[in-house]
Amino acid sequence: MKIAILGFGTVGRGVLACVEHINDIEIVKILDRQLNDEYPKLMTIDYQTIIDDQSIDAVVECMGGLHPAYEYVSQAFKAHKHVVTSNKALVSAFYQDLITCANKNNVHFSFTSSAGGAIPWLSSLKRAKRSDDIVSVHGIVNGTSNYILDNMANGKLSFADALKAAQDLGYAEADPSADIKGYDTMRKCVISANIAFDTLIDEKDVLVMGIQKITISDMNFFKKHDYRCRLIMEASLHIDKVSAYVEPTLFDMNALESNVCSNNNLITFNGKNTGDLSFYGQGAGKLPTGNAIVQDLLDIKDHQVVTQKLGKMLIIDNTYVKHAYYLRSKVTSDILTDVIDQQEIIAGNSFIITKPISVVAAHKLACEIALSDTDYFMAGIKESN
Amino acid sequence: MKIAILGFGTVGRGVLACVEHINDIEIVKILDRQLNDEYPKLMTIDYQTIIDDQSIDAVVECMGGLHPAYEYVSQAFKAHKHVVTSNKALVSAFYQDLITCANKNNVHFSFTSSAGGAIPWLSSLKRAKRSDDIVSVHGIVNGTSNYILDNMANGKLSFADALKAAQDLGYAEADPSADIKGYDTMRKCVISANIAFDTLIDEKDVLVMGIQKITISDMNFFKKHDYRCRLIMEASLHIDKVSAYVEPTLFDMNALESNVCSNNNLITFNGKNTGDLSFYGQGAGKLPTGNAIVQDLLDIKDHQVVTQKLGKMLIIDNTYVKHAYYLRSKVTSDILTDVIDQQEIIAGNSFIITKPISVVAAHKLACEIALSDTDYFMAGIKESN
Numbered sequence: 207m208k209i210a211i212l213g214f215g216t217v218g219r220g221v222l223a224c225v226e227h228i229n230d231i232e233i234v235k236i237l238d239r240q241l242n243d244e245y246p247k248l249m250t251i252d253y254q255t256i257i258d259d260q261s262i263d264a265v266v267e268c269m270g271g272l273h274p275a276y277e278y279v280s281q282a283f284k285a286h287k288h289v290v291t292s293n294k295a296l297v298s299a300f301y302q303d304l305i306t307c308a309n310k311n312n313v314h315f316s317f318t319s320s321a322g323g324a325i326p327w328l329s330s331l332k333r334a335k336r337s338d339d340i341v342s343v344h345g346i347v348n349g350t351s352n353y354i355l356d357n358m359a360n361g362k363l364s365f366a367d368a369l370k371a372a373q374d375l376g377y378a379e380a381d382p383s384a385d386i387k388g389y390d391t392m393r394k395c396v397i398s399a400n401i402a403f404d405t406l407i408d409e410k411d412v413l414v415m416g417i418q419k420i421t422i423s424d425m426n427f428f429k430k431h432d433y434r435c436r437l438i439m440e441a442s443l444h445i446d447k448v449s450a451y452v453e454p455t456l457f458d459m460n461a462l463e464s465n466v467c468s469n470n471n472l473i474t475f476n477g478k479n480t481g482d483l484s485f486y487g488q489g490a491g492k493l494p495t496g497n498a499i500v501q502d503l504l505d506i507k508d509h510q511v512v513t514q515k516l517g518k519m520l521i522i523d524n525t526y527v528k529h530a531y532y533l534r535s536k537v538t539s540d541i542l543t544d545v546i547d548q549q550e551i552i553a554g555n556s557f558i559i560t561k562p563i564s565v566v567a568a569h570k571l572a573c574e575i576a577l578s579d580t581d582y583f584m585a586g587i588k589e590s591n
Numbered sequence: 592m593k594i595a596i597l598g599f600g601t602v603g604r605g606v607l608a609c610v611e612h613i614n615d616i617e618i619v620k621i622l623d624r625q626l627n628d629e630y631p632k633l634m635t636i637d638y639q640t641i642i643d644d645q646s647i648d649a650v651v652e653c654m655g656g657l658h659p660a661y662e663y664v665s666q667a668f669k670a671h672k673h674v675v676t677s678n679k680a681l682v683s684a685f686y687q688d689l690i691t692c693a694n695k696n697n698v699h700f701s702f703t704s705s706a707g708g709a710i711p712w713l714s715s716l717k718r719a720k721r722s723d724d725i726v727s728v729h730g731i732v733n734g735t736s737n738y739i740l741d742n743m744a745n746g747k748l749s750f751a752d753a754l755k756a757a758q759d760l761g762y763a764e765a766d767p768s769a770d771i772k773g774y775d776t777m778r779k780c781v782i783s784a785n786i787a788f789d790t791l792i793d794e795k796d797v798l799v800m801g802i803q804k805i806t807i808s809d810m811n812f813f814k815k816h817d818y819r820c821r822l823i824m825e826a827s828l829h830i831d832k833v834s835a836y837v838e839p840t841l842f843d844m845n846a847l848e849s850n851v852c853s854n855n856n857l858i859t860f861n862g863k864n865t866g867d868l869s870f871y872g873q874g875a876g877k878l879p880t881g882n883a884i885v886q887d888l889l890d891i892k893d894h895q896v897v898t899q900k901l902g903k904m905l906i907i908d909n910t911y912v913k914h915a916y917y918l919r920s921k922v923t924s925d926i927l928t929d930v931i932d933q934q935e936i937i938a939g940n941s942f943i944i945t946k947p948i949s950v951v952a953a954h955k956l957a958c959e960i961a962l963s964d965t966d967y968f969m970a971g972i973k974e975s976n
């Protein structure tokens with residue numbers, strides 16, 4: 207199998223390193239923005255030479271971003287080349303379009319590493335669906351956020367210091383918005399739900415809360431009440447609707463999620479036959495991601511791809527899910543009166559546990575609070591099993 | 592694909608329930624010890640009719656035990672039928688023999704559910720090996736033991752009461768020896784190591800300690816020192832040798848293993864590219880096991896089996912692994928003098944933490960202690976990450 211790599215950053219170099227010892231996969235071209243002295247026989251800045259090379263069976267897209275990744279991937283399909291990518295922004299935004307294009311051209315579009323990195327999450331989910339009905343998917347899918355939350359709780363760092371540490375280690379990007387505001391998690395939610403429920407959900411309908419406002423005072427409250435905070439995605443099937451949201455979530459100390467340390471991921475599906483099955487490991491990184499891409503390539507080479515059905519659009523309805531929330535805010539207005547279950551006031555901040563309210567109601571409440579207190583922090587509370 | 596089920600207990604019924612909604616898998620015979628009124632068109636007590644039925648593509652062995660399971664499975668291979676089983680005793684004891692026989696007859700022998708039940712552990716391990724070198728496998732693979740340990744710690748039950756509760760729930764058998772003495776865990780260690788390292792290790796060379804002597808006084812010590820006790824298997828590759836052992840093991844409260852509750856399993860492999868990848872879920876039960884068997888059948892039907900190499904015999908050498916141990920004993924003789932790091936004496940019992948010693952030395956020490964104190968309990972201590 208001959209492949210071309212598009213983009214020669216961390217992930218592209220990871221693929222190169224992981225392919226090295228694999229017989230039957232040969233890298234014949236590497237597309238990069240500019241030529242350098244490395245691998246002169248492989249490097250090109252001209253994508254057309256890759257498209258025109260009929261010996262290339264598959265293109266590995268490691269550029270990131272939506273454009274020109276979208277155009278390049280579409281072109282590859284039309285040239286009857288398989289595509290493997292770890293680009294969750296691309297997969298989440300153009301899911302229907304790209305799978306349709308791949309199917310039309312009778313080639314495969316594989317993206318296991320786009321959610322869960324090294325973890326065989328999406329591939330296991332696809333395989334599970336062959337014999338089981340998936341009821342829900344949920345979990346920790348953003349290593350940067352988890353690193354920050356873990357280091358604030360255990361290392362007693364402020365949010366800013368924990369973010370800085372994540373950036374110093376290469377876990378967080380210079381602009382960490384997508385990670386800390388929950389958009390990266392949202393994309394992995396969309397991709398996981400689409401596969402789990404044979405559906406097509408729209409990014410903009412997923413309700414998203416991030417961790418960007420969390421403080422040491424929140425962490426102190428969680429510690430006092432034996433909670434750990436994790437940024438999670440959750441999507442469940444409700445007959446012909448789907449609930450799908452991203453929230454910081456408080457778990458009791460006995461939950462598996464509570465012991466997910468550093469930048470690791472833990473992702474779970476609940477199947478009617480199997481109950482909860484969870485998958486843990488590195489959600490990013492050069493060799494972990496490179497290895498997952500190579501696994502996708504091997505599946506294509508060995509004809510072991512589980513075909514992805516393209517489902518129908520399902521409406522997202524987050525009124526189905528209700529749980530209690532934690533809220534720290536300076537707001538004292540009566541918008542909170544009806545929802546308060548417990549309240550502590552410390553140094554002008556209200557630390558509130560709400561009654562169970564729907565996810566829709568909670569995210570609406572958050573918007574209202576933000577009008578008068580932009581520093582508030584809110585998190586769902588997971589009931590103990 | 593037409594299949595026959597051998598044995599119609601919990602697992603056999605689970606397969607029947609899980610196959611119901613699967614197109615293309617049809618149960619045409621069920622072998623049971625005696626005929627009953629259920630499924631009169633399917634039931635038979637005569638295995639030869641199954642062997643002679645050339646329309647049957649695969650045999651699902653759910654009888655358990657070594658004999659006649661071994662003979663029946665061998666006969667099926669010779670009649671060119673694939674075999675799927677969840678029978679870990681069979682797979683562990685006759686690994687080389689059965690895989691050789693299957694290969695010779697050009698059929699598949701699949702046994703994903705023999706270690707980890709519902710968890711796609713062995714199938715993921717096989718797939719991982721296509722692109723990664725596996726360094727070690729370890730984890731909680733016996734749900735009964737975990738249920739007992741979890742209920743002793745959290746429910747404050749005695750060992751006898753926790754075992755009784757496990758038996759009442761159907762988690763433990765009337766004779767629980769294989770579970771609590773670690774032999775079931777040892778078998779899953781052998782199977783996992785054979786796949787992970789392309790080797791053939793011998794059951795009798797795996798060092799095994801069980802949980803049968805654990806008491807509330809041990810649990811109190813663990814609680815006081817922030818440990819949780821789990822029964823684990825561990826096997827690692829050391830160039831051309833393998834370490835492989837089963838031990839109760841103390842984890843700190845932040846370890847993922849510490850939060851594996853009830854009868855769940857958590858199994859991990861460490862790969863050179865991926866680092867630790869862990870898999871969590873139900874390790875047994877009617878539908879979970881039935882579902883895993885159906886997944887194996889679908890892999891065979893869809894030509895998605897990752898071929899199992901039959902490796903060479905590797906010597907087990909447990910001198911490679913050293914760690915501290917916990918020991919509770921009434922023994923005061925000088926066999927302990929050299930190994931003691933910390934010691935507390937409470938009500939005539941010594942509670943000892945040893946210096947790091949090899950697994951071989953520890954299991955030898957256990958044998959010496961047993962000569963004068965049959966009630967002792969010993970457990971490895973996992974270093975924090």
